[in-house]
Amino acid sequence: xxxxDTHEYLDxxxxxxxxxxxxxxxxxxxxxxxxxxxxxTTVEVVLxxxxxxxxxxxxxxxxxxxxxxxxxxxxxxxxxxxMKDEWKNFRMAILVPYVLFALYLIYMVxxxxxxxxxxxxxxx
Amino acid sequence: xxxQALNVDKKTIWGGAFPPFRASYGKMMMWFFLLxxxxxxxxxxxxxxxxxxxxxxxxxxxxxxxxxxxxFTHFPFLEGHHPLLYVALMTFxxxxxxxTMVLAVEAGHRNDKKGVTTWLALTIVGGxxxxxxxxxxxYHFIHGTAEGVVKPIIENGKEVVKHVHGxxxxxxxxxxxxxxxxxxxxxxxxxxxxxSGVIINIVIFVxxxxxxxxxxxxxxxxxxxxLYWHFVDLVWVFVFxxxxxx
Numbered sequence: 220x221x222x223x224d225t226h227e228y229l230d231x232x233x234x235x236x237x238x239x240x241x242x243x244x245x246x247x248x249x250x251x252x253x254x255x256x257x258x259x260t261t262v263e264v265v266l267x268x269x270x271x272x273x274x275x276x277x278x279x280x281x282x283x284x285x286x287x288x289x290x291x292x293x294x295x296x297x298x299x300x301x302m303k304d305e306w307k308n309f310r311m312a313i314l315v316p317y318v319l320f321a322l323y324l325i326y327m328v329x330x331x332x333x334x335x336x337x338x339x340x341x342x343x
Numbered sequence: 344x345x346x347q348a349l350n351v352d353k354k355t356i357w358g359g360a361f362p363p364f365r366a367s368y369g370k371m372m373m374w375f376f377l378l379x380x381x382x383x384x385x386x387x388x389x390x391x392x393x394x395x396x397x398x399x400x401x402x403x404x405x406x407x408x409x410x411x412x413x414x415f416t417h418f419p420f421l422e423g424h425h426p427l428l429y430v431a432l433m434t435f436x437x438x439x440x441x442x443t444m445v446l447a448v449e450a451g452h453r454n455d456k457k458g459v460t461t462w463l464a465l466t467i468v469g470g471x472x473x474x475x476x477x478x479x480x481x482y483h484f485i486h487g488t489a490e491g492v493v494k495p496i497i498e499n500g501k502e503v504v505k506h507v508h509g510x511x512x513x514x515x516x517x518x519x520x521x522x523x524x525x526x527x528x529x530x531x532x533x534x535x536x537x538x539s540g541v542i543i544n545i546v547i548f549v550x551x552x553x554x555x556x557x558x559x560x561x562x563x564x565x566x567x568x569x570l571y572w573h574f575v576d577l578v579w580v581f582v583f584x585x586x587x588x589x
Contacts, residue, residue, distance in 0.1 A: 231367040232563035237452050245449050253442045260438065264431040267412070267588050281589055288584040292577055299445045299573045301566075308356070309364035313374050321385045328389045332396035339397070 252298045259287050373567045377574045380536075384578050387532065388585050391525045398519050405494035409518025411587045417483050430587045433476045434579065440469025441576040448569040451562025456551065459565055463548045466572065470541035477534050484526065485509050487516040496520075526586065533582055536575045543568050 237245065263284060270280045297303045302310060356363050364371055394408075401407040412426040419429075443465040450458025487509025495504050496514055507516045510523035517523075547568050556562045 231362075231365065231370070232561040235452060235563070235566075236454065236561065239453060242449060242453050245452075246446065249442065249445050249449065253438065256438050257435070260431065260434050263584070263588060264427050267427050284584050284588045288580055291580050295441070295573055295577050295580065299441055299576075300570055301448075306363075306365040309366055309371070309374075312364065313378055317378055317381055317385075320382060324385060324389050325392070328393045329396060332393040335397050336399065 248298065252294050255294055256291055259291050263287055367563060369563065369567055370570070373570050377570060380574065381578075384529075384532075384581070387525075387529050388581060391529060391585060394519075394521045394525060398521065400518070405492055406496075406519055409515065409522040414484065414517045415480065415587065417480075419479070427587060429476075429480065430583060433473060433480075434583050436469055436473050436476065437576050437579050440466050440473065441573055443469060444569050444572045448562075448566050451556070451565040454557070454560075454562065456554070456557055459551050459556075459562060460548070463544060463551060463565065467541055467544050467548060470537055470544065470572075474534065474537055474541070477530065477537075481527075481530075484523075485511065492516045529582060529586070533575070533578055536578065540568075540572050540575050543571065 266275075266280060266283065270277075302313075366374075398408050400410055415430060416424045416426050417429060418425040418432075443462045447459050447462035447466060450462060487507075491506050491508040493504060493506050495502050496507060497503075498505070505514075507514045509516050510526075512520075512524055512527065514520055515523035547564055550556060550564065551562075556564060
């Protein structure tokens with residue numbers, strides 16, 4: 220019991236402070252990530268408007284869109300939400316349940332939707 | 344970062360003497376809330392995927408799934424057909440407001456009150472511009488085209504051929520009614536998140552102006568609302584892809 224009483228709890232809000240020089244570096248990273256996000260969005264929009272003219276297959280374009288979206292999500296979560304600076308324990312406690320559940324849900328629901336579609340075509 | 348300088352034995356970290364997540368209670372709970380909210384949006388978008396795979400787009404069938412490129416083609420002050428441009432602008436606005444938010448958080452880490460004030464104010468302005476853009480898009484989607492479409496629809500359980508203008512929860516000029524339902528539901532739910540985000544940002548902004556966080560010695564509240572605001576941007580990234588691009 221005495222161990223707990225004497226333990227000095229850390230003020231996490233206070234130790235997250237940084238100096239003027241560190242701030243400069245962090246701001247540079249923030250703007251770099253902004254250009255990355257803007258670039259990915261521009262690629263998506265240009266691809267969305269012109270993919271038919273360029274004769275690209277829809278399946279390929281669709282998978283590119285999903286890949287680029289996940290890349291964008293990574294940059295927002297890792298750099299803008301500072302997930303990269305959190306401790307691994309915390310990171311995993313947030314990300315692992317989400318990814319497992321989301322993948323499971325997407326797999327189940329989309330498989331069922333395709334089956335339903337075939338079923339309707341056959342019997343209605 | 345400076346926060347990781349402290350050395351702790353990996354075996355004793357879960358022993359109870361040390362907070363194993365190394366995050367303050369408020370920030371941790373904000374992350375857990377965002378986790379649940381992310382699962383909600385995943386459920387919505389997956390349900391959209393279900394409907395979309397069940398009623399795929401068929402060329403010439405007015406009741407098959409709508410092609411977003413042919414629905415959202417308006418741009419303010421421009422005549423003609425401009426697919427994707429407007430929604431690209433909305434995405435740009437939200438990314439921009441995300442940048443101003445993260446800059447406000449950064450200024451908070453330096454206890455720079457002036458910086459926090461400026462960037463947070465710009466974030467709030469960006470949020471209002473986004474909400475206005477969304478209202479504009481809903482207006483055009485609800486009113487539809489001047490010509491409209493004559494197609495069979497289901498009314499009181501019977502199939503009748505009718506002239507349909509625009510979209511609502513029952514009919515959709517551009518395609519399957521479920522497309523409109525999901526559009527209103529998902530962008531509406533996201534818009535509600537943006538609205539509540541703007542309101543929370545304003546509350547925090549007033550606190551910044553009154554010097555509440557200056558007295559407290561840190562601007563962690565700005566970081567917490569920042570997490571929420573970035574999450575709203577994150578959701579929009581997915582809505583943009585699955586609604587407008589795919």
